[in-house]
Amino acid sequence: MKIKVLLVDDHALFLHGLKQLLEVEEDIQVVDTLSDPLHLFFCIRQTSPDIVVIDIRIKSFNGIELTKQIIKDFPDIKVVVLSGYNYDEYIEAAFQAGANAFITKERSNVELVSTIRQSYQGYKVFPRTAAGNPYSCTDLTKKEREVLKLIAQDKTNIEISGELIISKRTVERHISSILRKLDADSRVGAVVNGIKKGVLTI
Template identity: 35%
Template structure:
């Protein structure tokens, strides 16, 4: 069972998402919060696996709250569910470790699928936001050299750019799921990133691989 915490100051939205998730046998909403102030307390009490969090909330920005969550509870997955498709919000969220970024106009099934995906350790980014990465640049310190990645790691990284899951990468490269996880761990370390989505952003912005 995937335990979900809803963090949004709009009651009607929380009620809608709760009703949606109650239809799923493998997902349950364990709690709700209207602000970022008590999120850490809720995590301690309810032990959620995934948090759906808005950006624009009273008292504290959702991205700031998410950053605190990631520092204190790195195993908890966070999906930013927001109406904002601005570059600065998106990039900030990914840089702080968000596991997913969805817009509130996303289809209901996409939200459900995103919860399952991040619970499996994958990342989910709204398609319109992915396109923005190609024209956006972030200054990075200590950018790794391209030859730091092995040929196999570059193949795995290519698969990440294609949006493939661990299982799909394993099937495409004829390796085991465990081997994929090992490669991803090494890639994250070499690129100095924390997640699949951050690896994709870093690869595109620093032209680590030739883009198709």
């Protein structure tokens, strides 16, 4: 089953390029593109997207306020906020609005596609702010905490896979998410940071 994505941005060239980028991905379907949010909620009802990718500023509309309304009216939909600027206040506003992710337009295509996939899986994907990343620890899912605990027990990915009855690939995705959220570059670093931040007790 494909991830259904609705794109909302008032820059026609960027919107067209983004649509082309996503449509080559086998697991993603762009259900519609909007350059004017005036009919956004009608479009959502018509297309039933899994993900709405929305610019933080669209003409006279505020992408953060639209995000709040989308999540209020359609709680099952995930929202990825796009911005031309990596401002801390934008990142925090998107997080507080309930978005699943914040990504700048300058990031690589691969990163954007990955962000959409991770958001679809329920992960929160936010860049670090000047104060670090105040969102990361609280966003560790129950399964990620279980994986982290097994990492602390020096279990291999295959052992974790068997113990939690999930695929090795799923284990790898969880570990990747844990490293990002705990701002670590290794399994050992994740354990150390997890202990420091009170996410893990051993």
